[in-house]
Amino acid sequence: MVFFSYIRMHKLLTLPKPSAKQTWQQLHGSSLMLAIVEYAKTYPGVYLCLAPDNQTALRLYDELPFFLDKDCSIESLFFPDWETLPYDTFSPHQDIISTRLTTLNRLQLAKNAIVITSVSTLMHRLCPPQFLTRFSCMLRLNQTLNIQDFRLNLTNAGYFHVENVLEHGEYALRGAIIDVFPMGSAYPFRIELFDDEIDSLRQFDPETQRTINKLQQINILPAREFPLDEAGIALFRQQYRTMFPGNPTQSVLYEAISQQQLPNGIEYYLPLFFEQTATLLDYLPPAATVYAIENIHDKSTQFWQEIMQRFEQKRYDITRPLLA
Template sequence: MSLKTRYELPARAADTRQLGEMTGAACAVETASIIEQHDGPVILVTRDMQNALRLRDEIRQFTALPAETLADWETLPYDSFSPHQEIISNRLSTLYRLPTLEKGALILPVNTLMQKVCPPEFLTSHALVMAKGEKLSRDKLREELVQGGYRSVEQVLEHGEFAIRGALLDLFPMGSELPFRIDFFDDEIDSLRTFDVDTQRTLDEVNAINLLPAHEFPTDKDAIE
């Protein structure tokens, strides 16, 4: 009795090109050319995260098309500590923008390529836009932040943290370069400003912020089951 084949290799999608003996920025120049000629996003796999970041920076010198990286967790299986919040933030930001990447490059180390990621609809359905003038219950917002994986602290210092002091809400959203200070008037957002983590002083005023969840996967009871 013959055995049926359960898994088959996919058909080759395109011709194979081998490039070698490229030194200096030659690899980035050729890669940028491929990205511009290809109709759609290109995935580039590197040996490690250090090479991914270097290649990204070099490619950006030769093309205006987006070149994004998806960071490695930098933890080993069964480690007793979690990845750094900045790594989680960078991953969430990239994964959130990835569905809209019509042309450009996604650069990631081979370890990251082998890991599962969240479905695109999870981030899009759990993202929250907060705009100036919007009416929003602070108690409900606090509950949503906790459910989304954000941590309540005395002073906001890193991604995924928030602090409530009277009518002020300090918040460092995942995927954001700077934290925000939100001033409420009753249940209405009166102002939104960025602030400096070190000095805690406000910087520039903005009209709206995009709030991503603090985890790549849902952590509620239904999701765990």
């Protein structure tokens, strides 16, 4: 872009060198994102932009592509909020989960990236990085694939079996043809087998069924932010009984998970599926830079108060006890 080349050539934007802590001021409108991008070009690395709220985070992410040159190596990532209230009894849309899991996966390999999120989203507990490694799989053309084992792996990773795939996190099985809509993919994949060997990998339009691309390999991420295999369910049951007194069979959550079903709002019980959880910061390299935009301290305090208020409102439902 000529304008940004002019800025760099004439040094109209003076960038400080990395240090333990810096304060940037008088960056109005889109000039903040311009400064962040120019800084990332000068000092390559992973940068986390913490916005005060979800609306600001989305605005910053929308501004980001405008300042990236076509040949720029900076990866732009967005980690969205669940868009649910604390302790809600419905789950986030699968497209949101898709974006979140894709960002977490790409962050583990990122060398030069800008990731944008809100401070309230940062405060949520996440699946540990090893979860993604364990429940992801790479399929290649001519690879041997056992249909029943693959189907079990998809179920354990949170995929739903349907007649026709339309949304992220679904798969369909018809003879030697497997359709799967992985998280992070714009379109579903069709896997065609010849005996037990992958004969064709295609990306297709779920409405027209027409092939979009023929592929050599595909990567399939888990469909949820927690496991649904036997070990994950057993750990959930064990920790549920430890955390909540009384008869667990009176809980719709406990009974549903025991049967490998997904009740609405199960995301707020994510810590019960893991021995140890993580935060978004655990996915960043040690030398990552964090931008705290505006007064995120007040916003984080406000969000914590909202959590406490919601807890008080919903804590008396014995069929759905809350994690404190």
